[in-house]
Amino acid sequence: MNRFVQQTNAGNDFLGRLRDGRPTLMLGIRGARTTDIARIAHSTGHHAILVDLEHSTMPVDVAAGICAVAADLGVMPLVRTPEREYGAIGRLLDGGALGVVAPRIETVEEAKTVVRACRFPPRGQRSQLASVPALGMRPTPAGVLNPTLDAATVVQILVETPLGITNADAIASLDGVDMISLGANDLTAELGIAGQYDHPLVREAVATVAKACANHGKLFMLGGVADPVLYASLAQLGVCPLVVTGMDTDLLYSAVQSRAESVLRSLTEVPA
Secondary structure (H helix, E strand, O other): OHHHHHHHHHHHHHHHHHHOOOOEEEEEEOOOOOOHHHHHHHHOOOOEEEEEOOOOOOOHHHHHHHHHHHHHOOOEEEEEOOOOOOHHHHHHHHHOOOEEEEOOOOOHHHHHHHHHHHOOOOOOOOOOOOOOHHHOOOOOOHHHHHHHHHHHOEEEEEEOOHHHHHOHHHHHOOOOOOEEEEEHHHHHHHOOOOOOOOOHHHHHHHHHHHHHHHHOOOEEEEEOOOOHHHHHHHHOOOOOOEEEEEEHHHHHHHHHHHHHHHHHHHHHOOOO
């Protein structure tokens, strides 16, 4: 049981770090298919991973396996689930994930559906089981397993549309929601200003969601703004210090491009 308690505390420390204002690094995973990526995240000082099933063809069992290894290493494993596929949530949590990022949530009812899938009764309707990876697959009574997993599970709601922004305060008020994230990429597209992250409408949306989260004691994350100066300016509105350092596919591309350019230079340089 001590092993599970340690991992559960690591999960709780993820939220604790953010509430304390400590910088928290998260690695996005879309292309990797082995648990090596969880070990790389750990050895490079990341505190969390975000396995992206919204924008990849990764199977659920692969995502769950990566998450289980990350949890064993003390790295918080979150999964961005496929849009509106609420049935996948329970399987991912049962398989090793300790948090869910639910994309394109627009209404309170949609957010409630996510919470119900993540929490055991009476707070939700997560299906009962007795063994999970974090417990070493040790059969555990519901009276112990349910409250422990509920305490360890992080529910993040991702708002990416004008309607989602409008309903942010009501969504933030829900019991069982830990965080709200604003996805700037999709929001700017929805607003007809794709890629214009410095647009006043984006700043207004960030301020709206930040206020909603502050009103109800929830954490607020801002995603999709790569420019560090602009991000810092928006973060002053009340954004928690959770930062995605990059997506594995983008990082791999940058590394390969850099290596190719370096090799090409070495081959074309004329010896003195």
